[in-house]
Every structure is written in C-alpha cells, then in structure tokens.
Amino acid sequence: MATPSSSSSLLDGFKLARVLDQDPKLKSANLLGEFRIAADDGTSNTEQAILIVEKTHFSESFYEQLEGPSNAIFSTLSDLGQNDIYTWILAWFQRPDPAQATTTDPDVKITLIRPATQTHIDKYSAQRKIMVYETPEMYREKVLPWIESFPPSRIQWVYNILEHKKEADSILYEDPDPKKGFIIVPDLKWDQKTTSSLYIQAIVHNRELRSIRDLTKEHVEMLEGIKAEASRVAYEKFGLTGRDGGAEGNVRCFLHYQPSYYHLHVHILASSFTSHPGAVVGQAHLLDDVIDLLKLGVDMKQRTFGFALGSNSKLWSVLYPSS
Numbered sequence: 001m002a003t004p005s006s007s008s009s010l011l012d013g014f015k016l017a018r019v020l021d022q023d024p025k026l027k028s029a030n031l032l033g034e035f036r037i038a039a040d041d042g043t044s045n046t047e048q049a050i051l052i053v054e055k056t057h058f059s060e061s062f063y064e065q066l067e068g069p070s071n072a073i074f075s076t077l078s079d080l081g082q083n084d085i086y087t088w089i090l091a092w093f094q095r096p097d098p099a100q101a102t103t104t105d106p107d108v109k110i111t112l113i114r115p116a117t118q119t120h121i122d123k124y125s126a127q128r129k130i131m132v133y134e135t136p137e138m139y140r141e142k143v144l145p146w147i148e149s150f151p152p153s154r155i156q157w158v159y160n161i162l163e164h165k166k167e168a169d170s171i172l173y174e175d176p177d178p179k180k181g182f183i184i185v186p187d188l189k190w191d192q193k194t195t196s197s198l199y200i201q202a203i204v205h206n207r208e209l210r211s212i213r214d215l216t217k218e219h220v221e222m223l224e225g226i227k228a229e230a231s232r233v234a235y236e237k238f239g240l241t242g243r244d245g246g247a248e249g250n251v252r253c254f255l256h257y258q259p260s261y262y263h264l265h266v267h268i269l270a271s272s273f274t275s276h277p278g279a280v281v282g283q284a285h286l287l288d289d290v291i292d293l294l295k296l297g298v299d300m301k302q303r304t305f306g307f308a309l310g311s312n313s314k315l316w317s318v319l320y321p322s323s
Contacts, residue, residue, distance in 0.1 A: 010077060010089060010112065014049065021126040026277075027055035030124035035114070050120055052111035056090070057194045070220055078106065080188065083166040084157035087112040088188045109191065122312040129308040130316075131282060136302050138319065139213060141152055146318045147210060147262050158263045161185060162205060172200060172233045180222040181205040184268070195240050198251070198270035200233065203225045209264035212257045212285060213301055217294050223266075227253055227287055230268045253287035254279065257305050259314065282308040 021031040031051040037046045064318035068172050080088035090106035113120050134143065150161075160166035167185055183205045186192050190199035204222065208214065215223070234240040235247035242250030252271045256278065257263070266287055269276055278284060293300075309316055 010079065010087060011051075011110075014051070020121065020124050029053050032116070032121060037068065038082060043088075047114065048115040048116045048121070049112060050124055052113070052117040052124065054109055054189075056106050056109050057191055057197065058080065077110075080109075081167065081170075083160055085113055085115065086188075087114070098316070111189075119314060122310070122314070123269070125312055127309055127310040127312040131306055132309045132319065133304055133306045134306050134319075139301065139305075142318055144314070146315065149317075150262065155261050155263050158203060158261065158265075161203060172237060173229050175229075176205065178205050180219075180225070182222065182226055182229075182266075184229060188266075195238050196270055197273050197276075198234055198238055198240055198268075199273070199276070200230070200268045202230060202253075202266040202268060204264045207263065210262040211259050211264060212255050212290060212305075214264065215290065215294060215300050217297060220291055220294050223287060223291050223294075226266050227291075234268070236271070242271065252279065254284040255290060256283050257285060258283075258307055258309070280308075282306060 014033050015036070016031055016033045018032050020032050029052075031047070031049060031053060034046040034048050036044050037047055048149040070127065076092040078090045078092075080090055082088070089110040089112060091108045091110055092104065093107045103200075130273040139225040157166070162183060164171075170185050171183060173184040175183075182202045184200055184202045187201050190197060204221075209219070230251050230253055231242070231249075234251050235242075240250045242248045250271060252269050252273070253266050254269075255264075255266055267278060267284070269279060273279070
C-alpha cells in the first residue's frame with residue numbers, strides 16, 4: 001500500500017475552472033483548473049492543469065469501516081510517480097483520528113496533467129463521438145502527414161519508460177531487442193491489486209512502429225511474444241487464471257486505432273474486465289485477430305479502418321477541415 005508523504009504540496013494552489021466531463025457510473029471526473037506561478041520579480045502567471053479524479057476500488061477494509069463512524073474530508077496525498085507532464089497521486093479523506101489516514105486504503109486516485117495543452121483539454125472534455133471510415137487514401141494524404149508533424153517531445157514519457165528513466169522499478173518483463181523487443185509495465189490507471197480489473201501494457205522498442213498501420217507479417221513473432229508474456233506475467237505475478245486454472249485465456253490483448261499516442265503499444269486487460277471504456281468496438285482490435293490478418297498477408301496500410309472519433313479532436317479537423 002502506498003503511504004502519504006510530503007507530496008501533499010502537489011495540489012497546493014490548484015483552482016478549479018470548470019468540469020470538463022464526469023461519469024457517475026465510473027465515479028470519475030475530468031477537471032480543468034489552474035495553478036498561479038510566482039516569478040522572481042514579484043509578478044505571477046497561471047498554468048493550466050487537468051485533474052482526472054476517480055474513485056479507487058472498494059476493499060474489504062472499506063466495508064469494515066462502515067461498521068463505525070467515518071467522516072470523509074479530502075486531505076492526505078501520496079505521490080505514486082511522475083513521468084514528464086503526468087503525475088499520479090493517491091488521496092485519502094480525512095478521518096476523525098488523523099492517524100487512520102495512513103492505515104486505510106486510499107479513497108481516490110488522481111492523475112495530474114501539468115501543464116495541460118488545448119489538446120489535453122479537448123481529449124478529456126465531453127464531446128460527440130462519430131464513426132469515421134479511414135480509407136488508405138485518407139491515411140496516406142491526411143493522417144500520416146499529421147502524425148509525422150508531431151515533435152518527439154510529445155511522447156517523451158514513452159521514451160522515458162523504454163530507456164528506464166521512469167517506472168524502471170515497475171517493469172514486469174522486458175525483451176531488450178531493438179527491433180522485436182518490448183517492455184511490459186502496469187498501466188498507472190490500475191491499482192495493481194484488483195486482479196479482476198488488471199490493466200498492463202506492452203510497449204515495443206522499435207520506434208518506427210507507430211500504429212497498427214505499420215505492422216507487417218515480419219512483426220508476427222513479436223506480437224505472439226507479447227501475447228505469451230502478457231498471459232505469463234498476469235498468471236505468475238498477479239495470480240490471474242484462465243482456462244483450467246492456468247494462464248491460457250486469462251487476458252484480453254488489443255491495439256487501439258486510432259491510438260492515444262503514436263508509438264506501438266498493446267493494451268492487456270483481465271479477460272473479465274469488460275467495462276473498460278477502451279475495450280469497445282470502434283477502437284479496440286484484438287491482438288489475435290491482428291496476428292491472423294498479418295499471417296494471411298493483409299496489408300494494413302491498404303485497409304479501411306472504422307473508428308469512433310471525438311468531434312473536438314484535432315484529427316477530426318484534419319480529416320474534415322470544412323466541418
């Protein structure tokens with residue numbers, strides 16, 4: 001269990017501007033706010049930030065606490081880690097006895113994005129989702145040039161993981177081969193305790209692979225390796241079982257198109273974790289299906305891909321500049 005520390009200063013000065021989105025079912029909220037930054041000359045300016053606040057999973061100790069009085073006032077914070085502009089925090093509500101704050105499970109998990117750009121604000125705002133059917137021509141003439149325009153700093157946090165600059169102590173498995181290797185780490189949206197909601201991901205070392213569009217038959221061995229190691233890690237490190245109590249079938253592996261960032265990665269969920277918003281038709285492509293298509297010789301650059309796209313997204317304006 002993470003314990004509180006001096007990280008409580010991470011949110012000092014945060015001022016809420018507006019609620020970008022909220023989901024009562026998932027008990028989460030995306031909040032836009034700002035920090036006031038003081039300069040050496042006595043002036044100050046503001047820095048936009050997004051807080052993604054979500055309820056942590058209820059544990060047995062939570063139910064036991066309901067047997068007695070419990071007042072909940074947001075107070076103590078614990079820093080889970082930081083990578084580039086992202087910081088992950090666990091938070092406890094204040095108890096009548098302050099000593100209880102460090103002996104209970106955290107009440108909420110927070111993702112802090114600071115500084116937040118307009119791209120982040122658009123991503124986490126409520127918006128209309130529309131199905132788009134991206135033809136090979138659309139990809140070649142519009143999407144690919146857009147992806148290639150991104151500065152490397154946009155995914156620096158991914159390179160930090162691959163280069164062991166961040167999250168090195170969280171690595172679950174690594175094949176260091178620069179062409180066919182990959183690294184498996186927990187997704188920081190997972191509490192790393194609740195096996196029914198297991199969420200880890202594999203990030204490939206090959207920086208030439210940006211999305212499912214770049215995959216060819218020569219990458220089958222790497223993808224099959226990801227599938228095998230994902231099942232083994234989930235079974236051996238977290239006790240997640242599949243068919244006949246073994247590892248087979250214990251996880252569901254898929255790729256997103258469009259992905260949230262353009263460096264090839266595979267999402268790995270517990271097979272029973274069906275409510276995850278990223279595991280839906282119109283975004284998720286099962287790794288087994290992708291492998292099968294590649295073995296059949298399908299050219300991913302010549303396929304038409306259907307996906308749900310938010311009307312606020314930059315890609316929408318790239319594909320449909322006049323709408």
